[in-house]
Amino acid sequence: MRIAFISDIHGNAIALEAVLENINKKQVDKVLVLGDIAYRGPEPKRSIELIQKLYTTVIKGNADEWIVRGVQEGEVPNKVLELMNKERNWTVSQLAQTDIDYLANLPTELAFEEEGISFHAFHATPNSLFDVVLPNTADDKIEETMMTDKTADIYLYGHIHKPYIRYINGKTIINLGSVGLPFDGQAKASYAIVDINDGSVSTSIERVAYDFEKTIAKYxxxxxxxxxxMESIIRKGSL
Structure with a gap:
C-alpha cells in the first residue's frame, strides 16, 4: 500500500497539477489531503475542483476556515490583518457558494488504519487549525502537542510549509511541506509518501519541480x- 499525503496548495493549481502527475507516475494507491486548498493563490476555484476530482478524504486547514469566515484579529499580526482579509475577499469573489460550503463542512482530522499501521492526520495540531509546531520543536513538546492519539504509529500534518520526518519513541511524525507555497528555500512543491509492505514502513518527502513562472504570471x-x-515567496520558496 502506497499512500500520498498532500496539503497547503494555497490556490496554486499549476503546482498541484505537477504533484498529481508525479503521484500518478509513482503508482500511489491512495491520496489524502490535509487542508489549505484555495486561499492566497491565483486559481482558488480550479484548485478546489482538482481536489474534488480525487474523490478522496480531505480535511480542513486554517486557510480554508479563513475563506469561510474571514481572518480574525489575533490570528495574524495586526499589521497584515487588513491585507490578508483583502486577499480573502478576493478569493471569495472567485468562488461559488457551493465551494465555500464545501470548505466549511470539511472535517478537521483523520484517523485510519492500513495493513496494521495506524495513522493520525490533521492540519496544524489535533486541537487547533492555527497552532505552529516547527521542525526544531523539542521531542517532549511534539509528543505532548501532536501525539495525543497514543494508538497511532504515524502522525502527519501540514501548516508550517517546512517538510521533515522525525522518529520519537518508536513513532513517526511527518510534515508534508507545501504543494503551493514552500517556505524551506526550495521553489519546488512538496508532499509525503508512506509505503507499507508486509508490516514494514518506509516514508519519504517528495519534491516536485513545476513551472513557477506560470504561477507568477497567473497572479x-x-x-x-x-x-x-506572493511572487517573491513563489520564486524563492521562502517568506
Whole structure:
C-alpha cells in the first residue's frame, strides 16, 4: 500500500497539477489531503475542483476556515490583518457558494488504519487549525502537542510549509511541506509518501519541480491584491 499525503496548495493549481502527475507516475494507491486548498493563490476555484476530482478524504486547514469566515484579529499580526482579509475577499469573489460550503463542512482530522499501521492526520495540531509546531520543536513538546492519539504509529500534518520526518519513541511524525507555497528555500512543491509492505514502513518527502513562472504570471493576470509578495515567496520558496 502506497499512500500520498498532500496539503497547503494555497490556490496554486499549476503546482498541484505537477504533484498529481508525479503521484500518478509513482503508482500511489491512495491520496489524502490535509487542508489549505484555495486561499492566497491565483486559481482558488480550479484548485478546489482538482481536489474534488480525487474523490478522496480531505480535511480542513486554517486557510480554508479563513475563506469561510474571514481572518480574525489575533490570528495574524495586526499589521497584515487588513491585507490578508483583502486577499480573502478576493478569493471569495472567485468562488461559488457551493465551494465555500464545501470548505466549511470539511472535517478537521483523520484517523485510519492500513495493513496494521495506524495513522493520525490533521492540519496544524489535533486541537487547533492555527497552532505552529516547527521542525526544531523539542521531542517532549511534539509528543505532548501532536501525539495525543497514543494508538497511532504515524502522525502527519501540514501548516508550517517546512517538510521533515522525525522518529520519537518508536513513532513517526511527518510534515508534508507545501504543494503551493514552500517556505524551506526550495521553489519546488512538496508532499509525503508512506509505503507499507508486509508490516514494514518506509516514508519519504517528495519534491516536485513545476513551472513557477506560470504561477507568477497567473497572479498578475488575475490582478491578485498582493502579487509582489506572493511572487517573491513563489520564486524563492521562502517568506
Amino acid at each position: 498578475k493576470e488575475v490582478n491578485y491584491p498582493n502579487t509582489d509578495m
